[in-house]
Each structure stands twice: as C-alpha cells, then as structure tokens.
Amino acid sequence: MIIAEGKPIAEVAELIKDAKKVLMVGCGGCVTVCLAGGEKETGILASALRMLRQQQDNPLETVEVTLTRQCDPEYVEMLDKYVTDDIDCIVSLACGVGVQFLAERYPKWVVPALNTKFAGGTVKHGQWEERCGLCGECILYRTGGICPIIRCSKSILNGPCGGSQNGKCEVSPETDCAWQLIYDRMQALGKLDMLLEIQPVKDWSKARDGGPRRVVREDVMIS
Amino acid sequence: MVADFEPKIVAFCCYYCAYSAADLAGSLRLQYPSNIRLVEMPCSGKIDVRVILEAFEGGADGVYVAGCLEGDCHFLKGNIRARKRIGYVKKLLDEIGIGGERVEMFNLSAAMGPRFAEIAAEMTERIRRLGPSPLNKAYKKEPASSTAG
Numbered sequence: 001m002i003i004a005e006g007k008p009i010a011e012v013a014e015l016i017k018d019a020k021k022v023l024m025v026g027c028g029g030c031v032t033v034c035l036a037g038g039e040k041e042t043g044i045l046a047s048a049l050r051m052l053r054q055q056q057d058n059p060l061e062t063v064e065v066t067l068t069r070q071c072d073p074e075y076v077e078m079l080d081k082y083v084t085d086d087i088d089c090i091v092s093l094a095c096g097v098g099v100q101f102l103a104e105r106y107p108k109w110v111v112p113a114l115n116t117k118f119a120g121g122t123v124k125h126g127q128w129e130e131r132c133g134l135c136g137e138c139i140l141y142r143t144g145g146i147c148p149i150i151r152c153s154k155s156i157l158n159g160p161c162g163g164s165q166n167g168k169c170e171v172s173p174e175t176d177c178a179w180q181l182i183y184d185r186m187q188a189l190g191k192l193d194m195l196l197e198i199q200p201v202k203d204w205s206k207a208r209d210g211g212p213r214r215v216v217r218e219d220v221m222i223s
Numbered sequence: 224m225v226a227d228f229e230p231k232i233v234a235f236c237c238y239y240c241a242y243s244a245a246d247l248a249g250s251l252r253l254q255y256p257s258n259i260r261l262v263e264m265p266c267s268g269k270i271d272v273r274v275i276l277e278a279f280e281g282g283a284d285g286v287y288v289a290g291c292l293e294g295d296c297h298f299l300k301g302n303i304r305a306r307k308r309i310g311y312v313k314k315l316l317d318e319i320g321i322g323g324e325r326v327e328m329f330n331l332s333a334a335m336g337p338r339f340a341e342i343a344a345e346m347t348e349r350i351r352r353l354g355p356s357p358l359n360k361a362y363k364k365e366p367a368s369s370t371a372g
Contacts, residue, residue, distance in 0.1 A: 009318050040273065044315075047276040052319045055357045 001030035001121065002095040003128045004037060004114040009048050012091065015111040016049070019060070019088035024113075025079065025102060026066030027094035034128050037093030037114050039066040045093065045113060063087070070098025076105055083108065118150075136206030136213065142194065144185035149202075151178035157199040228362060230284040230350035233260050234343070235274070237267040239297045240333045241289030247336030255340035256347040267291070267328075268301020275312050279321060282359045285350035287327045289342065295332065302330060321356060324349065 016022055024046045032038030046062040053060035065082050068075045070092065079102070083090070089109045092099040095116040103110040118130040133150035139157070140147055149155045153163075153171045159179030163170030167180045186192050236242040242263045248255060260283075264270065267290025278286050288309060290302035306328045313323030327346060331338045355362035 009315070040271075043273050044276060047273065047280055048315060048319050051276070051280055051321060051358060055320055 001033055001119070002097075002116060003034045003118050003120045003130070004031050004095050004116045006036055006041065006045065006093075006114055007112070009045065009052065012045065012111070012113050013049055013052050016060075016089050016091060019109075021061040021063070021086050022049075022089045022091050023079075023082055023087045023108075024062050024064045024091045025070065025093060025098075026064070027070040027092075027098050028066055029069045029071065029094070031094055031098075031114065032066075034122070035126075037095075039064075042066055042093050045091075070094035070101055073101070073105070076101050079106075134207070135202070135204075137203065139199075139202075142199070143182045144189060144191070146178055146182045146185060148178050148182065151176070151181070157202060228351060228355055230258050230347055230355070231260065231282065231359070232258050232285040232287070232343075232346055232350060233262060233278045233283045234346075235262045235264050235267070235270055235286070235288045237290045237297075237302070238263055238265055240291040240295075240331055240335075241267075241329070241339060243333035244289075244331055244335050244339035247333065248339045249336075251336050253337060253340040255343035258347045258350075259343045266296065266298045266301035267305035268296070268298060268303075270305050270308055272308060272312055272315070275326060276315075279316070279325070279356060279358060282356065282361070284353075284356040284359055285325045285327075285346055287329055287342070287346050289329045289331060289339075292330045292332050321358070322353065325353060325356065 024042050026032070026039050026042035027037050028039070031041075035041065042064050046064050050060050050062060063082055065079060067078060070076060071094070083106050087108060089111060090102055090106060091111055091113050092102050093113045095114065096112065099110055099112045119132040119134055120128050120130040123129045130150055132147060133155070135149045139149070148157060148159060152159055153169050153175065154161060156179070159182070160177055161179070164177040164180055167177055169175040169177045183192075183195065186195055234241070236245060242261070245261060267288050270288050275286050288305050290305050291297065293302060296302045309326060309328040312326050316326060317323040329342050331342065
C-alpha cells in the first residue's frame with residue numbers, strides 16, 4: 001500500500017489560513033490502513049484545526065467526508081454534493097494521487113494534509129516499511145523475493161558492495177544489507193548459483209522516466 | 224489567573240477500577256472536588272483520541288483517564304494502550320496551543336477510594352493553576368473583572 005504520514009498541524013493550518021469553511025476529505029484506501037488519513041484521522045485533524053482557529057478568534061467550519069478511495073473517479077464524484085459554493089478550500093487526507101484527483105475534478109483550492117512516503121507494508125502494528133521501489137520491471141524472481149532496488153541503499157544489482165558489514169548496510173547500523181539478505185535466502189533455497197549470473201545494467205526507462213507512466217487495458221474499457 | 228475559576232474536568236473511568244473506586248470514595252463519605260464529570264468506560268483502553276478532543280472542544284479545562292494498575296487490566300493491556308494514547312494527545316494539545324498538561328493518565332485499583340479522591344483533587348488543583356482552557360467560553364480570554372472582589 002501507499003504509506004503516508006500526517007503533516008504537522010501548524011503546517012496544514014497555515015495552508016488553509018484564509019479559508020472559513022473547509023471540506024476535509026479522508027480516504028478509505030491505503031491511508032486508512034496506515035492510520036494517516038482515514039475517517040478517524042480526518043476527525044482528529046478537523047477537531048485540532050477547529051480548536052486552533054477558535055483560539056485565534058477566527059472560527060473554522062469543517063465538513064468531513066471519507067471516500068472509499070480518492071484515486072477512483074467513481075468514488076470522487078460522490079463528493080459532488082459536498083463541494084458547495086461556500087467551501088473555500090478542500091483538504092485531502094489521501095496520498096498525492098487523491099489530492100490530484102480532487103484538484104482535477106473541482107475548481108477549488110485543494111491542499112494535502114499528508115506527506116506521501118513510499119510503497120510499503122506493515123512490519124508491526126504502528127510501523128511501516130518501504131518494500132517496493134515501483135521501478136516498473138520486477139526482478140524479485142532473481143533475488144529470492146528481496147528487492148535490491150529499494151532495500152539496497154545503492155540499488156545495485158550485483159551485490160553486496162564493500163559497505164556490507166556483519167549483515168548491515170554502511171549507511172546505518174539499523175539497515176539490513178539487502179544483498180546479505182538475498183545471499184542468505186538464496187542459500188537457504190539452494191539457488192546460490194543463480195547469483196553467479198552477472199546482471200546487466202537495468203533498463204530504467206520503465207521506471208520514473210518521461211512523464212507519468214500509464215497502464216492500459218483496452219479489454220476492460222467501457223467506452 | 225482568573226479569579227474564582229472552577230475548572231470543568233472530564234474523567235474517563237474504567238468500570239473495573241476507577242469507577243468502582245469512585246463508588247467506594249462515595250461510600251466512605253470522602254470529599255473530593257465537584258469539578259469532576261465522570262464517564263464510565265468498559266476499559267480505559269476504550270479511550271479514543273477523538274473523544275478526548277471532543278471534550279476539549281466542548282469547553283473542558285482538563286481531561287483524565289483512570290485505568291487499572293499496570294499489569295491488572297481486565298483486558299490485559301487496555302491501560303497500557305490508553306497511556307500511549309494519552310501521550311499522543313498530550314503532543315497534539317501542545318501543538319495546537321491548549322497544552323498537553325491538561326490531560327493525564329492515572330492508574331488505581333477498585334479498592335483505592337481515597338486515591339480516587341486524591342486524584343480528583345490533584346487534577347483540579349493542576350487545572351486551576353493552569354487557568355481556563357482557551358476554549359472555555361465561560362472564561363473567554365482576558366476577563367475584565369480583575370478588580371472585582
């Protein structure tokens with residue numbers, strides 16, 4: 001899922017300082033799971049902003065809605081009835097995708113309440129970690145299911161490098177050396193010989209390159 | 224500081240300890256400040272950040288959660304989780320200028336009636352010292368009557 005983290009309340013308050021009435025939109029997707037922008041977090045942020053503004057004698061009115069997903073027009077359009085003329089600003093508690101989908105649909109000032117961090121998963125309750133670098137061409141089958149693109153600090157394809165010390169990466173004693181993990185895993189799987197094959201330079205044109213990437217499935221298109 | 228300030232304090236009390244302790248304090252005819260509004264909860268771990276914020280938004284000057292002694296939670300870890308959430312709310316209240324010291328977590332057992340009264344007094348005293356919450360409409364900032372009395 002996409003992992004995000006709330007911006008400091010003061011920062012969001014600054015972004016909406018000129019607004020009297022804001023529409024606060026939570027997202028029921030990834031950011032609900034990583035406890036950054038679901039219904040609950042929307043309620044907490046709205047309450048905090050109202051209290052902050054009340055102290056400045058500049059009361060803020062909030063309308064809170066949480067959509068199933070903000071990255072899908074069919075759910076975003078459910079917001080139409082809430083986006084009235086008196087709404088001065090929309091605060092999106094989704095990842096950057098949701099913010100943009102709202103901004104594309106409504107001629108309103110849309111601001112993000114979260115910082116979108118990475119594609120990752122829950123390692124334990126309350127802790128999320130990056131697992132995928134979204135490079136566009138998966139090579140996990142060559143590395144025992146451990147991604148060197150995102151988990152190796154250098155994203156090298158023929159590791160480990162000289163900075164691997166006792167299974168840790170030289171950038172931080174808390175970071176496992178991805179290539180040590182890969183080696184151990186391949187050894188356990190009896191596939192160490194696969195690591196002998198030198199990997200050529202990765203084709204990064206499939207990663208972030210040349211504008212937004214697009215996936216098209218003509219067979220499921222309705223019109 | 225505002226003269227004659229009587230704080231409004233909401234106490235979220237676990238049914239298995241603090242709420243029973245309040246009962247015991249009553250049976251023992253112990254005196255404690257009438258500033259406390261009790262809310263019974265099935266466990267202190269039921270406390271939600273939104274509920275605490277709602278109390279402050281509604282004008283409460285202080286809020287506390289009272290749960291069982293650590294290790295004694297009827298649901299094993301409810302009070303430990305409540306304590307963590309209180310820590311989170313403290314930071315949030317500091318961030319929005321209300322002040323984290325207006326919220327607190329206490330632990331006591333059902334047999335500790337006198338301690339319940341003590342906590343009520345302790346919290347009332349603390350909030351009285353801090354003054355009214357900036358959101359308490361009854362004491363809107365800078366009351367003009369400082370010469371009165």
